[in-house]
Amino acid sequence: MIVPIVGNVSYSITLDPTVWIFDDRKVLLEEAFTIKANTTDKDDVVKAAERWDREVSTQFSKPPVNRSISRREGETFLENSYVMPIYDFIHNAEINTDAKNATLVTWNDESDVTLTIDELESGYFLFAMDGKPLKEDGPVHFLYGDGSNKDNPIKHVKKIHIH
Numbered sequence: 001m002i003v004p005i006v007g008n009v010s011y012s013i014t015l016d017p018t019v020w021i022f023d024d025r026k027v028l029l030e031e032a033f034t035i036k037a038n039t040t041d042k043d044d045v046v047k048a049a050e051r052w053d054r055e056v057s058t059q060f061s062k063p064p065v066n067r068s069i070s071r072r073e074g075e076t077f078l079e080n081s082y083v084m085p086i087y088d089f090i091h092n093a094e095i096n097t098d099a100k101n102a103t104l105v106t107w108n109d110e111s112d113v114t115l116t117i118d119e120l121e122s123g124y125f126l127f128a129m130d131g132k133p134l135k136e137d138g139p140v141h142f143l144y145g146d147g148s149n150k151d152n153p154i155k156h157v158k159k160i161h162i163h
Helices: 017-022 029-037 041-059 071-077 087-093 117-121
Strands: 003-007 013-015 082-085 101-106 113-116 124-129 140-143 154-162
Touching: 003 087, 013 087, 017 082, 017 124, 029 082, 087 117, 101 117, 113 117
Parallel strands: 003 154
Antiparallel strands: 003 013, 082 124, 101 113, 101 154, 124 140, 140 154
């Protein structure tokens, strides 16, 4: 149930989608694509500034501690479907400047998919359906950032290979 990011990166990292249910960066599946559709250029600038501030502050401080969750929040987690934006993970792997594409390696090697780095960075991983991990066709499904494949995601993703 892990997804490594390997290839033309400074740091090969391993993602564990089973713990993302407690991550504050997760987004409800129903809201993931409506949020982007309703943003304006000003919103994008504000978000970029917030990302910059967060990057600068994390370089000089300790990482945030996960807050406790209430029983009600825990029950809500187990009822909804969630996606995780991929950008932070790709950023942490530090893709080398000469990398142009990424291949989503699947359990069925014939259905591997090659994307541009931009498509990968703007995408989401679906990791929980109705509060449960994707055991049958997971560990994650890839969704393009624009939601164009929301009804037909790339399933069985087991590795991200940057090249």
